[in-house]
Amino acid sequence: MSVAESIKQRVLRMQRGEPFTNTRFLKLGSRSAVDKALSRLVEEGVIQRVARGVFVRPKKSRFIGSVMPEVSRVIEVIAKDHGETVQVHGAEAARRFKLSTQMPTTPVYYTSGPSREIRVGNLKVKLMHTTSHRRLQHAGKKPGLALSALWYLGKDNIDAEAVRRIREGLSTEEFETLRTSKMPAWMANAIEAHCESSDEYL
Numbered sequence: 001m002s003v004a005e006s007i008k009q010r011v012l013r014m015q016r017g018e019p020f021t022n023t024r025f026l027k028l029g030s031r032s033a034v035d036k037a038l039s040r041l042v043e044e045g046v047i048q049r050v051a052r053g054v055f056v057r058p059k060k061s062r063f064i065g066s067v068m069p070e071v072s073r074v075i076e077v078i079a080k081d082h083g084e085t086v087q088v089h090g091a092e093a094a095r096r097f098k099l100s101t102q103m104p105t106t107p108v109y110y111t112s113g114p115s116r117e118i119r120v121g122n123l124k125v126k127l128m129h130t131t132s133h134r135r136l137q138h139a140g141k142k143p144g145l146a147l148s149a150l151w152y153l154g155k156d157n158i159d160a161e162a163v164r165r166i167r168e169g170l171s172t173e174e175f176e177t178l179r180t181s182k183m184p185a186w187m188a189n190a191i192e193a194h195c196e197s198s199d200e201y202l
Helices: 003-012 031-044 071-082 090-096 142-153 160-168 172-179 185-199
Strands: 048-051 054-056 059-061 065-067 086-088 108-111 116-120 123-129
Touching (some): 031 054, 048 071, 071 086, 071 116
Antiparallel strands (some): 048 054, 059 065, 086 108
16 A cells, blocks of 8 residues: 555544644655645645644534634644643733733744744744743643733732632632642732632632
């Protein structure tokens, strides 16, 4: 069986809507052979290219046609492929906890890898290198998202209302993980200081 046929058979067994990278198939052939086979599948409409080296078998909707994967999932796949750790930037994290109504025009992520821009579909995504392991704690999980939001708010803007909204967005176990995470003293003190007043709202 040729490299192209082997790749096509594997692709057809893959879950729709789940992005994957070209490196998944490198055991089947050379990089050029894999890239050529995937390009052919794109031309045939079997898969779609969502970013450089990232593809997907799109889900189909009778209302909007192809349903592409979320940007965050594409970034996770790229990061895993490069052995990086990525964390949602504080502005987006704060929005998810309803601590901000601003919608970032350009998605931004902290990364343990190099700073760069990636185009996902028609959207430009920025990856910002950080050497801070604390900023990358619990990456991809809600406690990590909460930490990112708190860093974004800053020392002077964490109040009881902010703690309440974060607690509402976390399970009891997730909130305990947050409280025991490595963080600046001002952040830990703010959480502890407002826990009692936040309990009044729960």
